[in-house]
Amino acid sequence: MIATPQPRLGSLGGQYRHRLGSFGGLGIALVVWALYAVYFSPTQGWTFFLQLSVNGIILGSIYALIALGYSMVYGILKLLNFAHGDVYMIGSFIGFGILTLFGGALTPVMPVVLLVLIMFVVAMLGSGVLGVAIERFAYRPLRNAPRIAPLISALGVAFFLENSALLLFGAQYRNYDGYDLISYNGIHLGGDAGVFVSYLGVIVISSAVALMVALVCLVRWTRFGKAMRAVSFDREAAAMMGIDPDRVIAKTFFAGSALAGAAGVMFGLLFSQIYYLIGFLAGLKGFTAAVVGGIGSIPGAMLGGLLVGLVESWATGYLNGNVSDLVVFGILIAFMLIRPTGLLGSPALQKV
Amino acid sequence: MAEATPPPADAPLPATAQIGVDSWVSEADERQARHTGLWGYVARGWDRLPPAGKLALVTPAILIPFIPFVSSGNLFNYGIFILIYALLALGLNVVVGFAGLLDLGYVAFFGFGAYTYAFLSGTHSEKGHVYTHHWPAELAIPVAVVVCGVLGVFLGSTSRRLLGDYLAIVTLFFGQAFVVFTNAADPYGITNGSNGLANIDNLRFSFFGHAFTIASVRAYYWFLFGCVIVVLVLLHLLSESRTGRAWKASREDPLAAEMMGMPVNRLKIMAFALGAMIAGLAGTTFAAAQTGAFPQNFSTQVLILIYAVVILGGAGSLTGMLVGALVIIVSNQVLDSTSPPQLQRVLFYLALMVGFAWLFRSSWKKLVTVVVLTIGLGFAVHAVAAEWWPRGIHGPVTSGGFLTGAIKHWVLLPANSGRLADYAYLLAIILAVALTQLKGWWRVAIAPFLFVITVFVWENLLILQPAVTRYVLFGALLIALMATRPQGLFGTARVEIV
Amino acid sequence: MLKRVGAIAAVAAAFAVVVSTSAWGSAKAPARSAAASKSIKCGKVRTIGVAAPLTGPASSIGVQQLHWAQYFVKRWNKAKANKNQQIKIVQGDTQLGVDTAFAVKVAHSFASNSKMLAVVGPAGSQEVVASTSTYKGGGLGWVSGSATRTTLTDGHTDGNRNGFFFRTVPNDSVQAPAVAKYMTGTLKWKRVYIIDDQETYSQGLADGVQKILQAKGVSVTRNSISQQASDFSSVIAKIPANTQGVYIPWQLAPQAQAFGQQLKAAGKSHSALFGSDGLFSPDWKIAGSYDSFFPVNTSDATVQGFVKSHGGDGQYFGAPSYVAAQVDTLAITKACKAGHGKTSRAAVRKVIAKTKLKSSILGFPVSFAKGGDIHSPASFGIYQIQKNGSFKRVG
Secondary structure, eight states, rough: EEOOOEEEEESSOOOOOHHHHHHHHHHHHHHHHIIIIISSSSOOOHHHHHHHHHHHHHHHHHHHHHHHHHHHHHHHHOOHHHHTTHHHHHHHHHHHHHHHHHTTTTTTOOOOOHHHHHHHHHHHHHHHHHHHHHHIIIIGGGTTTTTTHHHHHHHHHHHHHHHHHHHHHHOEEOOOHHHSSOOSOOETSTTTHHHHHHHHHHHHHHHHHHHHHHHHHHHHHHHHHHHHHHHHHHHHHHHHHOOOHHHHHHHHHHHHHHHHHHHHHHHHHHHOEEETTHHHHHHHHHHHHHHHHOTTTTHHHHHHHHHHHHHHEEEIIIIIHHHHHHHHHHHHHHHHHTTTTTTTOOOOOEOO | OOSSSOOTTTOOOOOOOOOOOOHHTTTTHHHHHSSSSHHHHHHHHHHSSSSHHHHHHHHHHHGGGGOOOOOOHHHIIIIIIHHHHHHHHHHHIIIIIIIIOTTTHHHHHHHHHHHHHHHTTTTETTTTEEEEEOOOOHHHHHEEEHHHHHHHHHHHGGGGTOHHHHHHHHHHHHHHHHHHHIIIIIIGSSOGGGEEESSOOOOOEEEEEEEEEOOOOHHHHHHHHHHHHHHHHHHHHHHHHHEEEEEEHHOOOOHHHHHHOOHHHHHHHHHHHHHHHHHHHHHHOOOHHHTTEEEEGGSHHHHHHHHHHHHHHOOTTTHHHHHHHHHHHHHHHHHHSSHHHHHHHHHHHHHHHHHHHHHTTHHHHHHHHHHHHHHHHHHHHHHHHHHOOOGSSSSOOOOOOHHHHHHHHHOOOOOTTTHHHHHHHHHHHHHHHHHHHOOOOHHHHHEEEHHHHHHHHHHHTTGGGGHHHHHHEEEEEEEHHHHHHHTTTTTTOOOOOO | OHHHHHHHHHHHHHHHHHHHHHHHHHHHHHHHHHHHHHHOOOOOOEEEEEEEOSTTTTHHHHHHHHHHHHHHHHHHHHHHTTTTSSSEEEEEETTTTOOHHHHHHHHHHHTTTTTEEEEEEESSHHHHHHHHHHHHHHEEEEESSSSSGGGSSSSSSSSOTTTEEEEESSOOHHHHHHOOOOOOOSOOOEEEEEESSSHHHHHHHHHHHHHHHHHOOOOOEEEOOTOOOOOOOHHHHOOTTTOOOOEEEOOOOHHHHHHHHHHHHTTOOEEEEOOGGGGSSTTTOOOEEEEEOOOOOTTTTHHHHHHHHTTTOOOOOGGHHHHHHHHHHHHHHHHHHTTTEEEEEEHHHHHHOEEEEEEOSSSEEEBBBBSSSSEEEEOEEEEEEEEESOOEEEE
């Protein structure tokens, strides 16, 4: 029989029984892993484990923001937007452009707080507009085409964006020098030899959380959020109820792409070097996060992002930088085969 | 497509849908599209040709471009790559075109074939392990093909539970996992990491006591040519057979096919396996011809190229694969930093003329108007710049043959074009997108500006980085094809049954 | 029926074609080596190729190499005595750090360029390994100004390129001891963390340094990252807090810069960084870091002329490529004279092997050993990055 999963956007309440199973399994796996890592693995100790976990959470917030964009678009259009990673890359370049415009990381011409705020706002706006443009010109003509067509179009858009960035910006790495801009210092948890969280990391986590909270409020408590949920549930019925699906879809793309732009700026600040290919790998990881959490589900995307960040950090720390990507991909493939709807996705419906 | 009651081609459509001829009515749009103009004439003639005739026509078409390019360097660059990509496209056609499965990890099979052959036919040592195998090709190639087939079965078996998008995801990650596996993971030094496997043997055959080696570029070319012919014939026979028809049925509606007794799951696995084996064959020969296999030879860029070939040619059509390979790979190799700029110019202006003709194919009056306006606008802008901004026209021009003089007098060539060219690029994209939304004489009004700016961007930005330009063009080609003609040049238009 | 017959006929024809490639194959097998001894007319303008990473993350060093090679050719072409023996450069962008396959493509295009007589480059050791068979097949000799992996010239480990490959820099069997000596002698480090970037150049150097340090009783831990990595937080978390130095023999300077910043941000900036010749680039500016680099005689008049004509920017990474271009040019000129206006790539290679320059901008005479290594008396120099980003020699 054919199983066609019908995930729903933003079902933030209900169906706890189904969720309990996934949460339970996840919780047990995490506890077992933590115990093994701290007491039995070759590199033992709570400090190392916690340090890696903190790094993983920081990384995971970025992946969560990207995953949110994927989930929202899939929920509303049933389309995997491969170009999302490249919107993230463009966002980071826009942020870099603003940074350079206002003097650069070492000699900013305005207070750092204001500069960072402007970087975020402009990058989010720019990425949002780019996302809307992509939807309008690459996906809207294909609303009624076979499912394969928008996927290939998405591949084309991704390729186009990557190489346009290469053409316009060149192949050399650009440096945000984020630590020079903000601070090299941070919080030492547990004394000098304990876990170190840089101030930049704290900023990244808090802004990611703020954005996610804003999104949840948008989806849950505004009329637009209700329209978004309606269109993702049944587009034709929503149209009959007086909601314009085209506008709602465009605004959804804007929101998702703006989040990706913010993630791009965060990446630049944290890891400094940006170039035209960062969108590809980050897109894959964000994608994994969306699928693991349950594609189409917003809390799922956040959870998935966190998990992917943690797993990648642990894999790099305990195994090897080489295989950490393989581990992440392996988790994705395992989820797809065992539980395609992810952790928080709705259970699969049968096509009759 | 059987036409039950074929009225004369110019008869008007019936006013109301008639019972019993509804299928004919529903195909009316497509017939209309086919019957108009020169292209319709050609398309109808092509449809009437028997397959052998089609093959006979296409084969010289592959060979003709190479008569002037007889040097081994060009034969390697053009001929061998066209044949390799034709093979790859034929294999992907089985998965995407015949069986309708979206396989985004296809390039991993290409890579497996190449790496298996490279491993079995060379020496390398890494991480303390030394591997020396020098298997003859008649052993190495079948082993590589079979390994790819097994992998295809493995990947295909995941399609049992996954449909459409989810299958695309899994295959995409499989492809990525392959790159990471060969590049970084590299257990026991099998793949030699990011350095790749270099200096591998050429193909050494020994049949019935007579041994020969395929070493020169020409020999590889003919060997690949033979492979393409064999695979072409095989796929043609297959597509006309029960299996082919079953594939097409399961592509259109898997549920109905299952009801009709076709083993849909097994068919999917077969499609994956066959596609993988063809890719493996292409991989072995590619590795031998390049005398090496490197991880980035099997990256997503190659995947997009293969997809561009398949989509342009038309998924499901065998001749389309060959023609698509010809067009895409010639463009790919011409727009390369090692190619002479004259050739790149010729290609660009040819493509521009095709663009003119396609946009205004409905009315030759509009076409002529646009051409005249464009040329006039170019001269006007050049004259204005000569008056008020002399630095704008005396910049460097990439040398290239007979067109250089004409270009110097028609295009703005600022001395320091960097920023201006970037903004012009963005402006060109915006105008191009706007143009698709306009109709009629509005289009005629905007088009000259678009073309002048496009030529400006080409001369000042794109021709300086041809290797990147080609990927931009291929991405745009995919988007445009999907939006306007998803069936490509030779494919058949499909309607998704919801 | 007709279809079947047609199909079978096509298959038979294809099979015949495939089999007939045997005639092509065995007859054409010498075709590749024939290119080496094919006679090329010298004419007034002779062609050499420069293969370097002109774009991509390693472009800062590739562009330096190109500039120095162009500087030599400009000076050569200006001399009155060389009016009828001018040199032309054909560039090949190998995009080191993006994909080794580009180096192979450049090699193919150089080998099939019928006018090309010799090559300067490529820059990276992995590119040399990958493009060996192509260059050898084309019979070209190539002189690299930066590929330092020791096994490139030993004739068996990565392939045999004796008589084809030469380099105007000392190899890592000189660099590794110099680095280790400075670490243990001057810096007196006892705990060192080594990270390589998984490329053959980096691994070779890291292995060499690790062996010597361990023999001297220094405690060494080894790790690796990939050239595509940008998040080093987990690797940095693994570095013990009491590490005195982190040795990073990488090829991509921007990556080293990001690593240094993340190291500092993790609160471990007391561990000093030590790089290698691949990082001798303005893109790496972590003040206080050390770097080993080839010897260059900065008081040489030619070097100072270059610095002046390039706005005070020394671009010293490319200086050995000047010598490489010099070696190529002199060999071509000599071979053309000996062949009375006609020569072949094999002849040029033989002349390169017998090069004897009494003096060079490197500060010592140039001649090549049997495997292609340069006879160099001087050792590698150790530099330290100053606060303004410039490199100052300290050892």
